[in-house]
Amino acid sequence: xxxxxxxxxxxxxxxxxxxxxxxxxxxxxxxxxxxxxxxxxxxxxxxxxxxxxxxxxxxxxxxxxxxxxxxxxxxxxxxxxxxxxxxxxxxxxxxxxxxxxxxxxxxxxxxxxxxxxxxxxxxxxxxxxxxxxxxxxxxxxxxxxxxxxxxxxxxxxxxxxxxxxxxxxxxxxxxxxxxxxxxxxxxxxxxxxxxxxxxxxxxx
Amino acid sequence: xxxxxxxxxxxxxxxxxxxxxxxxxxxxxxxxxxxxxxxxxxxxxxxxxxxxxxxxxxxxxxxxxxxxxxxxxxxxxxxxxxxxxxxxxxxxxxxxxxxxxxxxxxxxxxxxxxxxxxxxxxxxxxxxxxxxxxxxxxxxxxxxxxxxxxxxxxxxxxxxxxxxxxxxxxxxxxxxxxxxxxxxxxxxxxxxxxxxxxxxxxxx
Ligand SMILES: [Zn+2]
Ligand SMILES: [Zn+2]
Numbered sequence: 496x497x498x499x500x501x502x503x504x505x506x507x508x509x510x511x512x513x514x515x516x517x518x519x520x521x522x523x524x525x526x527x528x529x530x531x532x533x534x535x536x537x538x539x540x541x542x543x544x545x546x547x548x549x550x551x552x553x554x555x556x557x558x559x560x561x562x563x564x565x566x567x568x569x570x571x572x573x574x575x576x577x578x579x580x581x582x583x584x585x586x587x588x589x590x591x592x593x594x595x596x597x598x599x600x601x602x603x604x605x606x607x608x609x610x611x612x613x614x615x616x617x618x619x620x621x622x623x624x625x626x627x628x629x630x631x632x633x634x635x636x637x638x639x640x641x642x643x644x645x646x647x648x649x650x651x652x653x654x655x656x657x658x659x660x661x662x663x664x665x666x667x668x669x670x671x672x673x674x675x676x677x678x679x680x681x682x683x684x685x686x687x688x689x690x691x692x693x694x695x696x697x698x699x
Numbered sequence: 700x701x702x703x704x705x706x707x708x709x710x711x712x713x714x715x716x717x718x719x720x721x722x723x724x725x726x727x728x729x730x731x732x733x734x735x736x737x738x739x740x741x742x743x744x745x746x747x748x749x750x751x752x753x754x755x756x757x758x759x760x761x762x763x764x765x766x767x768x769x770x771x772x773x774x775x776x777x778x779x780x781x782x783x784x785x786x787x788x789x790x791x792x793x794x795x796x797x798x799x800x801x802x803x804x805x806x807x808x809x810x811x812x813x814x815x816x817x818x819x820x821x822x823x824x825x826x827x828x829x830x831x832x833x834x835x836x837x838x839x840x841x842x843x844x845x846x847x848x849x850x851x852x853x854x855x856x857x858x859x860x861x862x863x864x865x866x867x868x869x870x871x872x873x874x875x876x877x878x879x880x881x882x883x884x885x886x887x888x889x890x891x892x893x894x895x896x897x898x899x900x901x902x903x
Contacts, residue, residue, distance in 0.1 A: 498792075499765040501750040508746040512727045515719070522883060523716045524750070525788045528763055529808060533751035540751070542712040543744040546705040546728070547737035559732055561703040584729045588702075604733060679726060 502528070555626070557619070558584045558602040567591075567600060574598040576633035578626065580652060582606050582640060585679040590638065593687040598636070601626055606639055606648040615651065624655055627663075634664040636693060640678045653696050666693040706732070759830070761823070762788045762806040771795075771804060778802040780837035782830065784856060786810050786844060789883040794842065797891035802840070805830055810843055810852040819855065828859055831867075838868040840897060844882045857900050870897040 498506060502524055510520035527536040552558070553565035560566070567573065577598025581587045587600050603618050627635060635656055639645035649667060656665050668689040678686075702710060706728055714724035731740040756762070757769035764770070771777065781802025785791050791804050807822050831839060839860055843849035853871060860869050872893040882890075 497770070499754065499763070499769075501746075501753045501765055502763060505746045505750040508743050512743075513730050514723050514726065519718050521792065522718065522789045525763060526717050527747065528750060528754045529787070531756070533754070536747045536751040539712050540744040540747040542705075542709045543731065543740045543747075546709040546732060547740040547744070549705045550703065550732045550737070552735070559703070559706060559729060561705055565703075566701070583733070585726045588725065 498524075552604075553602075556600045556602055557604060557622070558587055558600065572597075575631045577636065578632050578634070579636040579638050580623070581638045581678070582645065582648070583679060586638065586640075589679050589681060589683065589686055590690065593683045593690060595687040595690040596636075598634075603639070603648070606642075606644045607651060608644050618648075620652075620655065623652070624659055627656055627660055632660070632663060634666060635660075636690075637665070637667045637696060638678065642677070645678075649696070665696040667696045668693050702728075756808075757806075760804045760806055761808060761826070762791055762804065776801075779835045781840065782836050782838070783840040783842050784827070785842045785882070786849065786852070787883060790842065790844075793883055793885060793887065793890055794894065797887045797894060799891040799894040800840075802838075807843070807852070810846075810848045811855060812848050822852075824856075824859065827856070828863055831860055831864055836864070836867060838870060839864075840894075841869070841871045841900060842882065846881070849882075853900070869900040871900045873897050 497503070498521065505527070506517070506520040506524040509515055509523050510517045515523070527533070527539060529535075549561045550559050551561070553560045553568055554563050555568040556565060558565050558567070574597050577596075578601055579590065579596060579598055580601045580603065581590065582603050582605060584602055587602055590596055601623055603623070605613055605618055607613060607615065607618065626632070635652070637649040637652060639648045639652075653665055656663065669691075701707070702725065709731070710721070710724040710728040713719055713727050714721045716724075719727070731737070731743060733739075753765045754763050755765070757764045757772055758767050759772040760769060762769050762771070778801050781800075782805055783794065783800060783802055784805045784807065785794065786807050786809060788806055791806055794800055794804075805827055807827070809817055809822055811817060811819065811822065830836070839856070841853040841856060843853045843856075857869055860867065873895075
């Protein structure tokens with residue numbers, strides 16, 4: 496039994512989402528269309544369009560939000576001398592969930608990847624460097640993932656920081672986090688440990 | 700850090716899908732909105748609306764398809780004397796994947812559930828009974844899941860079959876399938892075993 500064309504296309508689109516395999520995608524497609532009015536499918540489509548119409552990148556930290564400047568960047572109680580650089584908003588959420596960091600963030604939106612043709616330009620590194628040049632920044636915490644690409648991204652940023660702001664402290668999360676694992680899949684206790692045990696980056 | 704309102708609503712809608720937890724839902728929401736044009740979100744919304752516009756229930760077996768009568772029901776090589784009753788199209792797909800059954804299906808679209816207020820009327824049992832009354836049906840295979848609700852659903856159907864068609868054989872999948880597990884999460888080898896080892900239902 497093959498899925499009908501539109502069902503198959505929907506299942507294929509769902510299977511491209513992170514963490515959803517082909518069988519889960521089929522189940523979800525059936526679930527979304529199971530009631531006669533297809534209310535679930537219409538509702539999810541509406542939430543997607545609503546979010547797409549409102550969500551944008553914070554002009555300051557590049558995370559996803561619905562205003563020019565996100566709540567975290569607008570929060571006057573944040574420690575403005577610390578800037579934590581993460582790959583994704585999901586990584587940022589994990590660090591926030593660890594309650595071990597009160598500084599600010601910069602969200603890269605990915606990491607350097609020759610395979611996927613993502614270089615410093617695609618990741619908007621010029622904006623990041625402008626941000627790092629601001630005099631209030633006294634420490635940059637490199638919180639990219641401990642993968643080959645994450646390490647290369649951290650190394651690249653470390654070089655740029657050394658060039659533009661040789662005076663500031665440059666740290667990397669402590670290697671309490673298992674190697675080869677995405678940061679966003681790490682439990683908050685381990686993340687808290689890694690934040691508190693952060694150390695000076697090797698490139699300095 | 701809280702998610703912004705529209706992101707949170709999208710994550711909540713995603714978290715209601717089968718097999719997606721709250722953290723996965725957040726990750727998927729970020730993923731869908733990460734590129735500047737929100738192309739992924741628009742694409743998924745479009746696939747949902749396209750499918751919702753075309754997908755309907757087969758007039759004969761109630762599965763999800765895009766024509767009046769689905770491909771399986773239209774297939775002249777199918778054994779018309781056997782009718783396998785499943786809860787969902789996903790269950791049907793698992794049985795098809797086991798390559799151990801060449802008869803026809805009836806898809807309930809759920810199971811009896813007092814908790815969720817789903818009785819024989821909500822599941823359209825009158826249509827099922829009309830189907831069972833057709834003289835070509837010689838065997839009904841009850842393939843509802845081995846859960847309390849799935850067993851109750853099978854029992855209810857068994858009583859109806861006994862009343863309307865006391866002449867036909869009534870079988871239940873062999874209990875090779877682990878109890879308390881949804882049929883759709885079962886591996887195909889186990890399903891094949893259960894189909895081949897099916898036995899007469901206890902209610903006869
Ligand atoms: Zn921000
Ligand atoms: Zn059909």
